[in-house]
Amino acid sequence: MIKASCKKYILRFKQPAGTSRGIYTERASWFISVFDSGNSMQTGIGECAPLPGLSPELDAGFEDKLADTCGNIESYCDLTPDALAGFSSIRMGLETAFRDYRNKGTKIFYRNGFTEGTRGIKINGLVWMGSPEFLDEQIRNKLKEGYACIKLKVGALDFDAELSLIKKTRKEYRAQDVEIRVDANGAFDPVKVMDRLDALAALHVHSIEQPVKPGQPDFLAWLCANSPLPIALDEELIGIESLNQKQKLINDIHPQFLVLKPSLHGGFGGCGEWIKLAGASNTGWWITSALESNIGLNAIAQWTSTLESHRHHGLGTGQLFMNNFDSPLYINNAELKFDANKTWNLSSLQND
Numbered sequence: 001m002i003k004a005s006c007k008k009y010i011l012r013f014k015q016p017a018g019t020s021r022g023i024y025t026e027r028a029s030w031f032i033s034v035f036d037s038g039n040s041m042q043t044g045i046g047e048c049a050p051l052p053g054l055s056p057e058l059d060a061g062f063e064d065k066l067a068d069t070c071g072n073i074e075s076y077c078d079l080t081p082d083a084l085a086g087f088s089s090i091r092m093g094l095e096t097a098f099r100d101y102r103n104k105g106t107k108i109f110y111r112n113g114f115t116e117g118t119r120g121i122k123i124n125g126l127v128w129m130g131s132p133e134f135l136d137e138q139i140r141n142k143l144k145e146g147y148a149c150i151k152l153k154v155g156a157l158d159f160d161a162e163l164s165l166i167k168k169t170r171k172e173y174r175a176q177d178v179e180i181r182v183d184a185n186g187a188f189d190p191v192k193v194m195d196r197l198d199a200l201a202a203l204h205v206h207s208i209e210q211p212v213k214p215g216q217p218d219f220l221a222w223l224c225a226n227s228p229l230p231i232a233l234d235e236e237l238i239g240i241e242s243l244n245q246k247q248k249l250i251n252d253i254h255p256q257f258l259v260l261k262p263s264l265h266g267g268f269g270g271c272g273e274w275i276k277l278a279g280a281s282n283t284g285w286w287i288t289s290a291l292e293s294n295i296g297l298n299a300i301a302q303w304t305s306t307l308e309s310h311r312h313h314g315l316g317t318g319q320l321f322m323n324n325f326d327s328p329l330y331i332n333n334a335e336l337k338f339d340a341n342k343t344w345n346l347s348s349l350q351n352d
Contacts, residue, residue: 001037004073004097006030006048006066009349011293011321018129018156022053029293030066031349032090034073034097044101045346047296048093049263054290056239057087066090081269085241091267096299107298107327107344114305120335121304123316124149124181129156135165143169147334149179149206149312155187159196166203175204179312183209186235190219194227201228209259210234221253232257234288237265243273250281258285259314263292268303275307288314294327295346301329301336323348 008030017024027049035043048066050058057065065087069076076083076094084091099109113119125142127135127150135152142150150169154162166180180203188196188211200208207230212219214236224231233255240246258278260271271287278285287304289297297318304313315336318329326345328338 002034002073002077002101003037004032004034004070006032006070007349009293011291012323013320014322017291017320018153024291027051027291029296030063030093031295032066032070032093032097034094034101036101042101043105044097044099044103045105045107045295046093046096046098046100046299047292048089049290049292049296050089051264051290054235054238055089055264057089060086062087062090069094079269081273082242084267086239088238088266088270089263091269092262092296092299095268096296099299107295109299109302110306112305115302115338115340117338117340119305120332120337121301121315122149122310122312123147123331123334123336124151124179124312124314125334126150126314126316127152129153132157132161132165135162136168139165139169143173143178145334148177149181149334151181151183151314153185154182155184159199163199163203166200166205170203175206179206180204181206181209181232183234184211186210186213188212190216193223197223197227197229205229207232207257210236214238217249217252220255224254224256230256230284232259232284234259234261237274241266241270243277246273246277250277250283254281255283258283259288260285261288261290262300262303263290263296268299284311285309286311286313289317291317291320293321294318294325294329298327298329301338325349 008028010026010028012026013024030048032046033043069090100107108115125147127138182205190212193211209232240249258274260274262268262271265271275285289300301315328342330337330339
C-alpha cells in the first residue's frame with residue numbers, strides 16, 4: 001500500500017536575494033515522501049516550493065491541502081490534467097515524488113546524456129538586485145565565469161543607474177557574444193514603460209520579463225504588439241489553469257516568450273501544455289526554477305533535459321542556499337551538469 005508523509009524545511013540564503021517584490025533571506029519548502037508500507041526501501045521524494053507573494057496556493061489553505069493530499073495519496077497515483085488545480089507546487093512535488101518512487105528512490109527520472117554526465121544544460125547567469133556596485137560586481141563575475149547569457153533583476157533601483165550598467169556591459173560585449181535578459185517582476189509604471197523599453201532595446205537587450213504588473217491583458221497585448229523589445233510573460237501565467245485559458249491568453253496577448261516555472265505554472269504537466277501551445281503559435285519559451293532546493297532543481301533540470309531546447313534556461317539557483325542538499329548537480333562552463341558518480345546527502349532534511 002502506498003502512503004505519504006510531508007516535512008517542512010527552511011532554506012537559508014547565503015546572502016539576501018533582492019527582487020522588486022522584496023528581499024529574501026530564507027524560504028520554506030515542503031517535501032513529500034511517497035513510500036510502500038511493505039517495502040521501506042522504496043521511497044520517492046518531491047519538493048513543494050510555493051513562493052510568498054507569488055503563489056496563490058499559500059492563501060488558499062496550502063498546508064491543509066498538502067496534508068489532505070498525503071492522507072489520500074492513493075487518489076493521486078494517476079494525476080489527471082486538472083488534478084490539484086490551483087496548487088502548482090503540490091502538483092510538482094507529487095509528480096516528482098511518484099517519478100522517484102517508480103525509479104526506486106534513485107532521483108534519476110530519465111536516462112539520457114544529462115543524467116549520464118555527457119551533456120549539460122545551458123543556463124543564464126542570474127544577477128540579483130542591490131547597489132550599483134553590487135550589480136556591477138555580479139555582472140563582472142558572471143562574465144568572467146564564461147556566461148554567454150546574463151539575466152538582471154531590474155525595477156528597484158533608479159532606472160538610469162540600471163541602464164548605465166547595461167551600457168557599460170554592452171561597450172565590452174556585443175549582443176552576439178553576450179545575451180542580456182532583464183526581469184522587471186512587474187515593476188515598471190505603465191506611463192513610463194514604453195520609454196524604458198526603447199532605452200533597453202537601444203542596448204540590444206534580448207528580452208524583458210513581465211515589464212508591468214499582471215492582470216492587464218489589454219495593455220500587455222498592446223505592449224507586445226508595439227514594444228521594440230521582445231516581452232516574456234512570467235507572473236501573468238500564474239493561476240491560468242485550463243487548456244482553454246492558456247490558449248486564450250496566448251491568442252489575446254501574443255507574447256514573444258513564456259518563462260515557465262513548474263512550481264508556479266501547474267507542475268510539469270501544466271508547463272508541458274504551455275510548451276505545446278507555444279509551439280503551435282510560434283511563441284518562444286525557456287524554463288526557470290523558482291528558488292527550489294536541489295531536490296526540486298534536479299527534477300526540473302532532468303525534465304528540461306528531455307525537451308531538446310537550445311536556449312539558456314534559468315537553472316542556476318542551486319548555489320544560493322547555505323543549507324542546500326549535496327547532490328550530483330554542479331555548474332561548469334555556464335552549464336548545469338550532473339555528476340553520475342556523486343551521491344545525494346539528505347541528512348540535513350532527515351535530521352531537521
